[in-house]
Amino acid sequence: MLLKDLISYNDAKNIIFNSFNELMRYKYKVVDIRSSYNKISFEDIRAPTDLPMFDKSAMDGYAVIAEDTFGASETNPIILNLIDNTNNIIKTDECVKLSTGMPLPKEANAVVMKEYCIEEDGFIEVRRGAHPYENVARVGEDVKKGDIVVKKGEVITPYHIALLSSLGIKNIKVYDLKIGLLSTGDELVDLDDFNTVNELKNGYKIVNSNSLMLYSLINEIGLTPTIYKRARDNKEEIKNSILKALGENDIVITTGGTSVGDRDYTIEAIKEIGKLLLHGVQIRPGKPFGFAKSILNDEEKFVFILSGYPVASAVQFELFFRNYFRARKYVYLPLNRNIASTLGRTDIVRVKLINKDNKTYIEPLRITGSGVLSSITKADGYVLIDENIEGYEGGDIVKVYFL
């Protein structure tokens, strides 16, 4: 992989995200709202009704016709007949006792707080007048019928679930993508295939941790991952494993075999199955990244070819996969020291937040290699250094994405 063959971060992102756009046009399933947490909405969801659906009391008190209470005061209270709410309607000079949240009877148009009333023998004394719709939560005050309450592509939060269910919505359409995870490498062992740490150490084995990491990362964005048994460094085995996984999924993510010999197996295997759309991106970490398309039974399938180094594969997944489905929040904050970079390459620098004396600074984590897993668990976010920028100085304001 020569430097001149690499494509830029933005070009790579465009190729991949355009492919996702295609795929996302028809990949959905209908789920019960109770199972929709963290899933991604397939469409704009509009309110089928106003919310509240009816005028409700916003206080504990008495539903009245506001005009009946005009002029009421401590010294000049107004007397109303207290009726029960059986018929759900009041007439002039009548009132009904309500708790917060209860619907207003017909004809009532205000609630007098109980603190301003004295109840006695079927009457109440109103000691403060109410203007029309005082202490009333009105129909449509929160949401109007037809309002978009969840946008296409939005991730469903617990708050969305509350809102959607309040609107009487029981099922929604969410994206449904099946993702097969395949690690390659003779040195890898799956979690079930060893007993002790010494077995790993003495056997020079490395745990297939990438598949486990990606499994959680995909669950986190509401898609459906499946882990496949790791493939050895053998073109036919890799090819057959990818074909099997592609047949059962929409996308396959391979990791490992980053070394040239091994990588060739994966790349060569993929070339026999489909079309390599890109290979090698001007980013650090994460340069040895590939993306391919394959047509299987008339369906478009995609392969993400990730590095075997956990930090590199985490970055590749973040930039080219997760960010399509669930972009990170970002803010602009000052750096507390320099970061060096190289023109022509996009750098991803993990950072920690430093809060001190009512100010927030961003501290770049010192990471020595893309194999250094421990650093990634300590980051609060990351900074992308654009290919046109040679680096930043302490005090510079940078865009920080939160993990």
Added chain:
Amino acid sequence: MLLKDLISYNDAKNIIFNSFNELMRYKYKVVDIRSSYNKISFEDIRAPTDLPMFDKSAMDGYAVIAEDTFGASETNPIILNLIDNTNNIIKTDECVKLSTGMPLPKEANAVVMKEYCIEEDGFIEVRRGAHPYENVARVGEDVKKGDIVVKKGEVITPYHIALLSSLGIKNIKVYDLKIGLLSTGDELVDLDDFNTVNELKNGYKIVNSNSLMLYSLINEIGLTPTIYKRARDNKEEIKNSILKALGENDIVITTGGTSVGDRDYTIEAIKEIGKLLLHGVQIRPGKPFGFAKSILNDEEKFVFILSGYPVASAVQFELFFRNYFRARKYVYLPLNRNIASTLGRTDIVRVKLINKDNKTYIEPLRITGSGVLSSITKADGYVLIDENIEGYEGGDIVKVYFL
């Protein structure tokens, strides 16, 4: 509930968090690392081994004894014998071909990148010398045996899963709290108990959305929620429902019945079951909040009494429950306009991030009532206005917690 009876936000938090500290001393279960995503670590987890476990090649190239290559250059290459790696050891003037990530043979102490070597007939020409441990990922470079890799109370991320599994850790202890969710209110209907929106509207019914919201919020922090059938506004029914739920859980969260009459049922019911530790907190929204302790079969159980208003109950859950288990990240950022508050009360103000011209501002959301669910779905974070502060002005720097 009179203003003077309310306790402060900090006092309430201390009472509750101290109770959690007690409970958390013994509530754990052991889970497979593959099921640990988003769970909370019960203890400090220490590395059982160095990582890497053995010296590995950091490049594609040739493992050598560094001293053999000293002085090698383009014009004065050094010749080494290329041997196969069967015995996993080299002697002086020997080398072994390695891919990135492969273990170094014994006695080897450096890797010469393949770019600086020419391979021919069982020999290689080294055209650049390597110093000791050049291009070697050394034992313990990432993690040292005994290092704490996950702290007690930390939430397990996909990156932790990668790190823990790489260390050969297959199972970990995580907090295990069972949470029963119980809504009260005659006006509530559960999701399965209606068919159409018109049924709700015409019957003046409100969907029991709080339990669904809390169910997701509790899943989000890795604890185990169970929803109970909603209880009607009747002291005995509420009491029996709470007792049943307490018997099957460590904590019960009730919502609804915020009005005085209804609230009394819940509070009165709880007083018969246990001890009300607090009732009413100086916060907005969320004032009508209660917390109680009950001893059942010699075990301490807790009841959180939340408001029926979704925004209020979301805030109560955030401040008094979630924040114990998973504190939000925060940064200091400037406000783009004033926020008013009241001395003696802690206000929770939801905000949006506004990114413009390389600066981030915080915009308070205009929220009219604690029933306004739609606003909560639009917030990026929130600001807590301390009880000693009367409000903020545009331009003031405030602490923003990210949702």
